[in-house]
Amino acid sequence: MKKLIGLRTLKTALGSAIAIIIAESLGLKYAAAAGIITILSVQNTKKTSITIALQRIESTLLALLISGILFWIFGYTAIVFGVYLVIFIPLTVIFKITDGIVVSSVLVTHLLVEKSISVFWIKNEILLMFIGAGIAIVLNIYMPKIEGKIKENQRDIEDYMRKILFHMAEDLRGQSVHIEEEKLFNSLEMTLKEGTERAYRNLNNYIINEAKYYVQYMEMRTLQYEILKYMRKHFVKFYMNFQQTEMVAAFTENVALNLSEYNTAEKLIEELKKIMEACKIQNLPKSREEFENRAMLFQFLNDIEYLLEVKKKFKYNLEEKN
Structure with a gap:
Protein backbone atom coordinates (compact mmCIF):
# COMPACT_ATOMS: atom_id res chain seq x y z
CA MET A 1 0.00 0.00 0.00
CA ASN A 140 15.42 19.54 -2.54
CA ILE A 141 19.01 19.44 -1.30
CA TYR A 142 17.92 16.41 0.71
CA MET A 143 16.81 13.46 -1.38
CA PRO A 144 16.42 9.94 0.04
CA LYS A 145 18.98 7.46 -1.26
CA ILE A 146 17.51 4.96 -3.71
CA GLU A 147 20.67 2.98 -4.56
CA GLY A 148 19.46 0.18 -2.28
CA LYS A 149 16.24 -0.21 -4.27
CA ILE A 150 18.16 -0.11 -7.55
CA LYS A 151 20.42 -2.91 -6.29
CA GLU A 152 17.29 -4.92 -5.43
CA ASN A 153 16.14 -4.40 -9.02
CA GLN A 154 19.55 -5.58 -10.24
CA ARG A 155 19.33 -8.77 -8.18
CA ASP A 156 15.79 -9.47 -9.41
CA ILE A 157 16.75 -8.80 -13.04
CA GLU A 158 19.70 -11.17 -12.89
CA ASP A 159 17.60 -13.80 -11.10
CA TYR A 160 14.89 -13.65 -13.80
CA MET A 161 17.50 -13.85 -16.58
CA ARG A 162 19.20 -16.76 -14.86
CA LYS A 163 15.91 -18.67 -14.60
CA ILE A 164 15.07 -17.94 -18.25
CA LEU A 165 18.43 -19.30 -19.39
CA PHE A 166 18.02 -22.44 -17.26
CA HIS A 167 14.58 -22.96 -18.81
CA MET A 168 16.08 -22.50 -22.27
CA ALA A 169 18.61 -25.24 -21.53
CA GLU A 170 15.77 -27.53 -20.50
CA ASP A 171 13.78 -26.48 -23.58
CA LEU A 172 16.67 -27.53 -25.81
CA ARG A 173 16.79 -30.97 -24.23
CA GLY A 174 13.05 -31.46 -24.04
CA GLN A 175 12.15 -29.74 -27.33
CA SER A 176 9.37 -27.78 -25.63
CA VAL A 177 8.78 -24.35 -24.12
CA HIS A 178 8.12 -23.93 -20.39
CA ILE A 179 4.79 -22.30 -19.59
CA GLU A 180 6.49 -20.41 -16.73
CA GLU A 181 8.77 -18.60 -19.18
CA GLU A 182 6.02 -16.17 -20.19
CA LYS A 183 5.63 -15.05 -16.56
CA LEU A 184 9.41 -14.72 -16.20
CA PHE A 185 9.66 -12.52 -19.29
CA ASN A 186 6.79 -10.32 -18.06
CA SER A 187 8.34 -9.99 -14.60
CA LEU A 188 11.72 -9.19 -16.14
CA GLU A 189 10.23 -6.48 -18.35
CA MET A 190 8.41 -4.85 -15.42
CA THR A 191 11.52 -4.93 -13.21
CA LEU A 192 13.66 -3.45 -16.00
CA LYS A 193 11.22 -0.55 -16.41
CA GLU A 194 11.15 0.08 -12.67
CA GLY A 195 14.94 -0.17 -12.39
CA THR A 196 15.47 2.15 -15.35
CA GLU A 197 13.14 4.78 -13.90
CA ARG A 198 14.97 4.64 -10.56
CA ALA A 199 18.37 4.75 -12.26
CA TYR A 200 17.49 7.97 -14.09
CA ARG A 201 16.01 9.47 -10.93
CA ASN A 202 19.21 8.61 -9.08
CA LEU A 203 21.26 10.20 -11.88
CA ASN A 204 19.30 13.44 -11.61
CA ASN A 205 19.93 13.61 -7.87
CA TYR A 206 23.61 14.31 -8.50
CA ILE A 207 24.52 17.89 -9.37
CA ILE A 208 28.30 17.81 -9.75
CA ASN A 209 29.23 14.12 -9.90
CA GLU A 210 27.19 12.11 -12.37
CA ALA A 211 26.14 8.59 -11.38
CA LYS A 212 25.63 7.04 -14.81
CA TYR A 213 26.56 3.49 -13.84
CA TYR A 214 23.05 2.33 -12.96
CA VAL A 215 21.58 3.90 -16.10
CA GLN A 216 24.17 2.14 -18.26
CA TYR A 217 23.58 -1.12 -16.40
CA MET A 218 19.81 -0.96 -17.00
CA GLU A 219 20.34 -0.14 -20.68
CA MET A 220 22.68 -3.12 -21.00
CA ARG A 221 20.21 -5.51 -19.33
CA THR A 222 17.33 -4.13 -21.41
CA LEU A 223 19.27 -4.92 -24.59
CA GLN A 224 19.98 -8.42 -23.27
CA TYR A 225 16.27 -8.81 -22.53
CA GLU A 226 15.47 -8.06 -26.18
CA ILE A 227 18.05 -10.66 -27.24
CA LEU A 228 16.49 -13.25 -24.91
CA LYS A 229 13.08 -12.58 -26.46
CA TYR A 230 14.55 -13.18 -29.91
CA MET A 231 16.29 -16.39 -28.73
CA ARG A 232 13.01 -17.71 -27.35
CA LYS A 233 11.46 -17.67 -30.81
CA HIS A 234 13.88 -20.38 -31.96
CA PHE A 235 12.28 -23.01 -29.73
CA VAL A 236 9.19 -23.12 -31.89
CA LYS A 237 11.36 -24.61 -34.63
CA PHE A 238 13.50 -27.05 -32.62
CA TYR A 239 11.96 -30.51 -32.95
CA MET A 240 14.94 -32.88 -33.25
CA ASN A 241 17.65 -33.68 -30.72
CA PHE A 242 21.30 -33.91 -31.73
CA GLN A 243 24.67 -34.17 -30.08
CA GLN A 244 25.14 -30.45 -30.66
CA THR A 245 21.88 -29.72 -28.82
CA GLU A 246 23.25 -31.16 -25.59
CA MET A 247 26.44 -29.11 -25.98
CA VAL A 248 24.46 -25.92 -26.46
CA ALA A 249 22.11 -26.76 -23.56
CA ALA A 250 25.06 -27.34 -21.22
CA PHE A 251 26.67 -24.08 -22.30
CA THR A 252 23.37 -22.20 -21.79
CA GLU A 253 23.30 -23.53 -18.23
CA ASN A 254 26.86 -22.35 -17.74
CA VAL A 255 25.91 -18.86 -18.91
CA ALA A 256 23.03 -18.87 -16.39
CA LEU A 257 25.33 -19.97 -13.56
CA ASN A 258 27.85 -17.22 -14.34
CA LEU A 259 25.34 -14.43 -14.95
CA SER A 260 26.20 -11.64 -12.54
CA GLU A 261 26.83 -7.91 -12.41
CA TYR A 262 30.61 -8.26 -12.22
CA ASN A 263 31.22 -11.08 -14.71
CA THR A 264 33.02 -9.74 -17.79
CA ALA A 265 31.78 -12.67 -19.96
CA GLU A 266 35.22 -13.01 -21.59
CA LYS A 267 35.77 -16.65 -20.51
CA LEU A 268 32.26 -17.57 -21.62
CA ILE A 269 32.87 -16.05 -25.05
CA GLU A 270 36.08 -18.10 -25.38
CA GLU A 271 34.20 -21.25 -24.41
CA LEU A 272 31.45 -20.43 -26.90
CA LYS A 273 33.95 -20.13 -29.75
CA LYS A 274 35.29 -23.59 -28.93
CA ILE A 275 31.76 -25.01 -29.05
CA MET A 276 31.13 -23.37 -32.42
CA GLU A 277 34.35 -24.86 -33.79
CA ALA A 278 33.39 -28.28 -32.45
CA CYS A 279 29.99 -28.05 -34.15
CA LYS A 280 31.59 -27.16 -37.47
CA ILE A 281 33.79 -30.31 -37.64
CA GLN A 282 30.96 -32.75 -36.91
CA ASN A 283 29.23 -34.77 -39.63
CA LEU A 284 27.07 -32.88 -42.10
CA PRO A 285 23.26 -33.05 -41.75
CA LYS A 286 21.66 -36.12 -43.39
CA SER A 287 18.23 -34.64 -44.02
CA ARG A 288 16.54 -31.30 -44.69
CA GLU A 289 14.95 -31.33 -41.23
CA GLU A 290 18.31 -31.92 -39.57
CA PHE A 291 19.89 -29.14 -41.65
CA GLU A 292 17.18 -26.63 -40.68
CA ASN A 293 17.41 -27.53 -37.01
CA ARG A 294 21.17 -27.30 -36.91
CA ALA A 295 20.98 -23.93 -38.65
CA MET A 296 18.56 -22.71 -35.97
CA LEU A 297 20.84 -24.11 -33.29
CA PHE A 298 23.77 -22.22 -34.76
CA GLN A 299 21.69 -19.04 -34.85
CA PHE A 300 20.84 -19.63 -31.19
CA LEU A 301 24.57 -19.72 -30.44
CA ASN A 302 25.07 -16.48 -32.37
CA ASP A 303 22.39 -14.89 -30.22
CA ILE A 304 24.10 -16.07 -27.03
CA GLU A 305 27.35 -14.63 -28.34
CA TYR A 306 25.63 -11.28 -28.89
CA LEU A 307 24.17 -11.51 -25.37
CA LEU A 308 27.66 -12.02 -23.94
CA GLU A 309 29.28 -9.37 -26.13
CA VAL A 310 26.80 -6.80 -24.81
CA LYS A 311 27.96 -7.56 -21.25
CA LYS A 312 31.63 -7.57 -22.25
CA LYS A 313 31.28 -4.17 -23.92
CA PHE A 314 29.51 -2.79 -20.85
CA LYS A 315 32.38 -3.82 -18.55
CA TYR A 316 35.01 -2.65 -21.05
CA ASN A 317 33.43 0.83 -21.32
CA LEU A 318 33.34 1.15 -17.53
CA GLU A 319 36.99 0.17 -17.16
CA GLU A 320 38.00 2.55 -19.96
CA LYS A 321 36.26 5.49 -18.28
CA ASN A 322 37.72 4.66 -14.87
Whole structure:
Protein backbone atom coordinates (compact mmCIF):
# COMPACT_ATOMS: atom_id res chain seq x y z
CA MET A 1 0.00 0.00 0.00
CA LYS A 2 1.41 3.37 -1.03
CA LYS A 3 1.84 6.20 1.46
CA LEU A 4 -0.84 8.86 1.19
CA ILE A 5 1.61 11.55 2.30
CA GLY A 6 5.08 11.25 0.79
CA LEU A 7 8.28 13.22 1.28
CA ARG A 8 7.60 15.46 -1.72
CA THR A 9 4.16 16.36 -0.31
CA LEU A 10 5.68 17.30 3.04
CA LYS A 11 8.40 19.35 1.35
CA THR A 12 5.82 21.15 -0.78
CA ALA A 13 3.57 21.97 2.18
CA LEU A 14 6.44 23.09 4.41
CA GLY A 15 8.18 25.04 1.65
CA SER A 16 5.04 26.84 0.57
CA ALA A 17 4.32 27.96 4.13
CA ILE A 18 7.92 29.12 4.69
CA ALA A 19 7.96 31.04 1.39
CA ILE A 20 4.77 32.92 2.28
CA ILE A 21 6.05 33.72 5.79
CA ILE A 22 9.35 35.07 4.42
CA ALA A 23 7.57 37.13 1.73
CA GLU A 24 5.20 38.63 4.31
CA SER A 25 8.05 39.40 6.74
CA LEU A 26 9.78 41.33 3.95
CA GLY A 27 6.62 43.33 3.35
CA LEU A 28 6.05 41.97 -0.14
CA LYS A 29 2.65 42.23 -1.80
CA TYR A 30 0.90 39.11 -3.15
CA ALA A 31 3.02 37.02 -0.74
CA ALA A 32 0.93 33.92 -1.48
CA ALA A 33 2.48 33.89 -4.97
CA ALA A 34 5.82 32.89 -3.40
CA GLY A 35 4.11 29.86 -1.90
CA ILE A 36 2.57 28.92 -5.24
CA ILE A 37 5.98 29.21 -6.94
CA THR A 38 7.44 26.85 -4.32
CA ILE A 39 4.63 24.34 -4.95
CA LEU A 40 5.38 24.37 -8.67
CA SER A 41 9.16 24.22 -8.18
CA VAL A 42 9.53 21.24 -5.81
CA GLN A 43 10.47 18.28 -8.02
CA ASN A 44 11.42 14.61 -7.66
CA THR A 45 15.15 15.19 -8.22
CA LYS A 46 17.76 17.82 -7.30
CA LYS A 47 18.84 18.48 -10.87
CA THR A 48 15.27 18.93 -12.12
CA SER A 49 14.42 21.26 -9.25
CA ILE A 50 17.45 23.49 -9.87
CA THR A 51 16.94 23.49 -13.65
CA ILE A 52 13.28 24.50 -13.39
CA ALA A 53 14.00 27.12 -10.72
CA LEU A 54 16.69 28.75 -12.86
CA GLN A 55 14.43 28.67 -15.92
CA ARG A 56 11.67 30.41 -13.98
CA ILE A 57 14.01 33.10 -12.66
CA GLU A 58 15.28 33.78 -16.19
CA SER A 59 11.77 33.81 -17.63
CA THR A 60 10.59 36.20 -14.89
CA LEU A 61 13.31 38.71 -15.70
CA LEU A 62 12.44 38.45 -19.40
CA ALA A 63 8.69 38.73 -18.71
CA LEU A 64 9.12 41.82 -16.53
CA LEU A 65 11.30 43.46 -19.18
CA ILE A 66 8.85 42.84 -22.05
CA SER A 67 5.70 43.64 -20.07
CA GLY A 68 7.29 46.71 -18.50
CA ILE A 69 8.13 48.20 -21.91
CA LEU A 70 4.67 47.39 -23.32
CA PHE A 71 2.77 48.71 -20.29
CA TRP A 72 4.84 51.90 -20.27
CA ILE A 73 4.20 52.59 -23.99
CA PHE A 74 0.65 51.29 -24.51
CA GLY A 75 -0.91 51.27 -21.06
CA TYR A 76 -2.30 48.66 -18.68
CA THR A 77 -4.99 46.84 -20.66
CA ALA A 78 -5.95 43.23 -21.36
CA ILE A 79 -5.04 43.72 -25.02
CA VAL A 80 -1.51 44.81 -24.11
CA PHE A 81 -1.23 41.77 -21.84
CA GLY A 82 -2.21 39.62 -24.82
CA VAL A 83 0.46 41.31 -26.95
CA TYR A 84 2.97 40.61 -24.19
CA LEU A 85 2.12 36.89 -24.36
CA VAL A 86 2.46 36.88 -28.16
CA ILE A 87 6.02 38.20 -27.79
CA PHE A 88 7.00 36.43 -24.56
CA ILE A 89 5.96 32.84 -25.29
CA PRO A 90 7.95 32.43 -28.56
CA LEU A 91 11.02 33.91 -26.84
CA THR A 92 10.80 31.35 -24.01
CA VAL A 93 10.77 28.62 -26.64
CA ILE A 94 13.86 30.10 -28.31
CA PHE A 95 15.71 30.45 -24.98
CA LYS A 96 14.41 27.06 -23.74
CA ILE A 97 12.79 28.45 -20.60
CA THR A 98 9.18 27.43 -21.29
CA ASP A 99 8.72 26.08 -17.75
CA GLY A 100 8.51 29.66 -16.57
CA ILE A 101 5.70 30.84 -18.85
CA VAL A 102 2.80 30.43 -16.43
CA VAL A 103 4.50 31.57 -13.22
CA SER A 104 6.15 34.58 -14.86
CA SER A 105 2.90 35.65 -16.48
CA VAL A 106 1.08 35.45 -13.14
CA LEU A 107 3.66 37.85 -11.71
CA VAL A 108 3.12 40.16 -14.70
CA THR A 109 -0.61 40.28 -13.90
CA HIS A 110 0.32 41.94 -10.60
CA LEU A 111 1.74 44.86 -12.60
CA LEU A 112 -1.42 44.89 -14.72
CA VAL A 113 -3.69 44.98 -11.67
CA GLU A 114 -1.61 47.63 -9.86
CA LYS A 115 -1.13 49.62 -13.10
CA SER A 116 2.48 50.29 -12.20
CA ILE A 117 5.98 49.34 -13.30
CA SER A 118 7.70 51.25 -10.52
CA VAL A 119 10.91 49.98 -8.94
CA PHE A 120 8.87 48.82 -5.93
CA TRP A 121 6.67 46.50 -7.99
CA ILE A 122 9.48 45.18 -10.20
CA LYS A 123 11.50 44.39 -7.07
CA ASN A 124 8.40 42.86 -5.46
CA GLU A 125 7.89 40.38 -8.32
CA ILE A 126 11.57 39.47 -8.58
CA LEU A 127 11.77 38.78 -4.85
CA LEU A 128 8.62 36.64 -4.95
CA MET A 129 10.22 34.49 -7.63
CA PHE A 130 13.59 34.26 -5.86
CA ILE A 131 11.96 33.30 -2.55
CA GLY A 132 9.63 30.70 -4.06
CA ALA A 133 12.25 29.09 -6.30
CA GLY A 134 14.99 29.40 -3.68
CA ILE A 135 13.00 27.62 -0.98
CA ALA A 136 12.28 24.78 -3.42
CA ILE A 137 15.99 24.37 -4.18
CA VAL A 138 16.92 24.38 -0.48
CA LEU A 139 14.31 21.74 0.35
CA ASN A 140 15.42 19.54 -2.54
CA ILE A 141 19.01 19.44 -1.30
CA TYR A 142 17.92 16.41 0.71
CA MET A 143 16.81 13.46 -1.38
CA PRO A 144 16.42 9.94 0.04
CA LYS A 145 18.98 7.46 -1.26
CA ILE A 146 17.51 4.96 -3.71
CA GLU A 147 20.67 2.98 -4.56
CA GLY A 148 19.46 0.18 -2.28
CA LYS A 149 16.24 -0.21 -4.27
CA ILE A 150 18.16 -0.11 -7.55
CA LYS A 151 20.42 -2.91 -6.29
CA GLU A 152 17.29 -4.92 -5.43
CA ASN A 153 16.14 -4.40 -9.02
CA GLN A 154 19.55 -5.58 -10.24
CA ARG A 155 19.33 -8.77 -8.18
CA ASP A 156 15.79 -9.47 -9.41
CA ILE A 157 16.75 -8.80 -13.04
CA GLU A 158 19.70 -11.17 -12.89
CA ASP A 159 17.60 -13.80 -11.10
CA TYR A 160 14.89 -13.65 -13.80
CA MET A 161 17.50 -13.85 -16.58
CA ARG A 162 19.20 -16.76 -14.86
CA LYS A 163 15.91 -18.67 -14.60
CA ILE A 164 15.07 -17.94 -18.25
CA LEU A 165 18.43 -19.30 -19.39
CA PHE A 166 18.02 -22.44 -17.26
CA HIS A 167 14.58 -22.96 -18.81
CA MET A 168 16.08 -22.50 -22.27
CA ALA A 169 18.61 -25.24 -21.53
CA GLU A 170 15.77 -27.53 -20.50
CA ASP A 171 13.78 -26.48 -23.58
CA LEU A 172 16.67 -27.53 -25.81
CA ARG A 173 16.79 -30.97 -24.23
CA GLY A 174 13.05 -31.46 -24.04
CA GLN A 175 12.15 -29.74 -27.33
CA SER A 176 9.37 -27.78 -25.63
CA VAL A 177 8.78 -24.35 -24.12
CA HIS A 178 8.12 -23.93 -20.39
CA ILE A 179 4.79 -22.30 -19.59
CA GLU A 180 6.49 -20.41 -16.73
CA GLU A 181 8.77 -18.60 -19.18
CA GLU A 182 6.02 -16.17 -20.19
CA LYS A 183 5.63 -15.05 -16.56
CA LEU A 184 9.41 -14.72 -16.20
CA PHE A 185 9.66 -12.52 -19.29
CA ASN A 186 6.79 -10.32 -18.06
CA SER A 187 8.34 -9.99 -14.60
CA LEU A 188 11.72 -9.19 -16.14
CA GLU A 189 10.23 -6.48 -18.35
CA MET A 190 8.41 -4.85 -15.42
CA THR A 191 11.52 -4.93 -13.21
CA LEU A 192 13.66 -3.45 -16.00
CA LYS A 193 11.22 -0.55 -16.41
CA GLU A 194 11.15 0.08 -12.67
CA GLY A 195 14.94 -0.17 -12.39
CA THR A 196 15.47 2.15 -15.35
CA GLU A 197 13.14 4.78 -13.90
CA ARG A 198 14.97 4.64 -10.56
CA ALA A 199 18.37 4.75 -12.26
CA TYR A 200 17.49 7.97 -14.09
CA ARG A 201 16.01 9.47 -10.93
CA ASN A 202 19.21 8.61 -9.08
CA LEU A 203 21.26 10.20 -11.88
CA ASN A 204 19.30 13.44 -11.61
CA ASN A 205 19.93 13.61 -7.87
CA TYR A 206 23.61 14.31 -8.50
CA ILE A 207 24.52 17.89 -9.37
CA ILE A 208 28.30 17.81 -9.75
CA ASN A 209 29.23 14.12 -9.90
CA GLU A 210 27.19 12.11 -12.37
CA ALA A 211 26.14 8.59 -11.38
CA LYS A 212 25.63 7.04 -14.81
CA TYR A 213 26.56 3.49 -13.84
CA TYR A 214 23.05 2.33 -12.96
CA VAL A 215 21.58 3.90 -16.10
CA GLN A 216 24.17 2.14 -18.26
CA TYR A 217 23.58 -1.12 -16.40
CA MET A 218 19.81 -0.96 -17.00
CA GLU A 219 20.34 -0.14 -20.68
CA MET A 220 22.68 -3.12 -21.00
CA ARG A 221 20.21 -5.51 -19.33
CA THR A 222 17.33 -4.13 -21.41
CA LEU A 223 19.27 -4.92 -24.59
CA GLN A 224 19.98 -8.42 -23.27
CA TYR A 225 16.27 -8.81 -22.53
CA GLU A 226 15.47 -8.06 -26.18
CA ILE A 227 18.05 -10.66 -27.24
CA LEU A 228 16.49 -13.25 -24.91
CA LYS A 229 13.08 -12.58 -26.46
CA TYR A 230 14.55 -13.18 -29.91
CA MET A 231 16.29 -16.39 -28.73
CA ARG A 232 13.01 -17.71 -27.35
CA LYS A 233 11.46 -17.67 -30.81
CA HIS A 234 13.88 -20.38 -31.96
CA PHE A 235 12.28 -23.01 -29.73
CA VAL A 236 9.19 -23.12 -31.89
CA LYS A 237 11.36 -24.61 -34.63
CA PHE A 238 13.50 -27.05 -32.62
CA TYR A 239 11.96 -30.51 -32.95
CA MET A 240 14.94 -32.88 -33.25
CA ASN A 241 17.65 -33.68 -30.72
CA PHE A 242 21.30 -33.91 -31.73
CA GLN A 243 24.67 -34.17 -30.08
CA GLN A 244 25.14 -30.45 -30.66
CA THR A 245 21.88 -29.72 -28.82
CA GLU A 246 23.25 -31.16 -25.59
CA MET A 247 26.44 -29.11 -25.98
CA VAL A 248 24.46 -25.92 -26.46
CA ALA A 249 22.11 -26.76 -23.56
CA ALA A 250 25.06 -27.34 -21.22
CA PHE A 251 26.67 -24.08 -22.30
CA THR A 252 23.37 -22.20 -21.79
CA GLU A 253 23.30 -23.53 -18.23
CA ASN A 254 26.86 -22.35 -17.74
CA VAL A 255 25.91 -18.86 -18.91
CA ALA A 256 23.03 -18.87 -16.39
CA LEU A 257 25.33 -19.97 -13.56
CA ASN A 258 27.85 -17.22 -14.34
CA LEU A 259 25.34 -14.43 -14.95
CA SER A 260 26.20 -11.64 -12.54
CA GLU A 261 26.83 -7.91 -12.41
CA TYR A 262 30.61 -8.26 -12.22
CA ASN A 263 31.22 -11.08 -14.71
CA THR A 264 33.02 -9.74 -17.79
CA ALA A 265 31.78 -12.67 -19.96
CA GLU A 266 35.22 -13.01 -21.59
CA LYS A 267 35.77 -16.65 -20.51
CA LEU A 268 32.26 -17.57 -21.62
CA ILE A 269 32.87 -16.05 -25.05
CA GLU A 270 36.08 -18.10 -25.38
CA GLU A 271 34.20 -21.25 -24.41
CA LEU A 272 31.45 -20.43 -26.90
CA LYS A 273 33.95 -20.13 -29.75
CA LYS A 274 35.29 -23.59 -28.93
CA ILE A 275 31.76 -25.01 -29.05
CA MET A 276 31.13 -23.37 -32.42
CA GLU A 277 34.35 -24.86 -33.79
CA ALA A 278 33.39 -28.28 -32.45
CA CYS A 279 29.99 -28.05 -34.15
CA LYS A 280 31.59 -27.16 -37.47
CA ILE A 281 33.79 -30.31 -37.64
CA GLN A 282 30.96 -32.75 -36.91
CA ASN A 283 29.23 -34.77 -39.63
CA LEU A 284 27.07 -32.88 -42.10
CA PRO A 285 23.26 -33.05 -41.75
CA LYS A 286 21.66 -36.12 -43.39
CA SER A 287 18.23 -34.64 -44.02
CA ARG A 288 16.54 -31.30 -44.69
CA GLU A 289 14.95 -31.33 -41.23
CA GLU A 290 18.31 -31.92 -39.57
CA PHE A 291 19.89 -29.14 -41.65
CA GLU A 292 17.18 -26.63 -40.68
CA ASN A 293 17.41 -27.53 -37.01
CA ARG A 294 21.17 -27.30 -36.91
CA ALA A 295 20.98 -23.93 -38.65
CA MET A 296 18.56 -22.71 -35.97
CA LEU A 297 20.84 -24.11 -33.29
CA PHE A 298 23.77 -22.22 -34.76
CA GLN A 299 21.69 -19.04 -34.85
CA PHE A 300 20.84 -19.63 -31.19
CA LEU A 301 24.57 -19.72 -30.44
CA ASN A 302 25.07 -16.48 -32.37
CA ASP A 303 22.39 -14.89 -30.22
CA ILE A 304 24.10 -16.07 -27.03
CA GLU A 305 27.35 -14.63 -28.34
CA TYR A 306 25.63 -11.28 -28.89
CA LEU A 307 24.17 -11.51 -25.37
CA LEU A 308 27.66 -12.02 -23.94
CA GLU A 309 29.28 -9.37 -26.13
CA VAL A 310 26.80 -6.80 -24.81
CA LYS A 311 27.96 -7.56 -21.25
CA LYS A 312 31.63 -7.57 -22.25
CA LYS A 313 31.28 -4.17 -23.92
CA PHE A 314 29.51 -2.79 -20.85
CA LYS A 315 32.38 -3.82 -18.55
CA TYR A 316 35.01 -2.65 -21.05
CA ASN A 317 33.43 0.83 -21.32
CA LEU A 318 33.34 1.15 -17.53
CA GLU A 319 36.99 0.17 -17.16
CA GLU A 320 38.00 2.55 -19.96
CA LYS A 321 36.26 5.49 -18.28
CA ASN A 322 37.72 4.66 -14.87
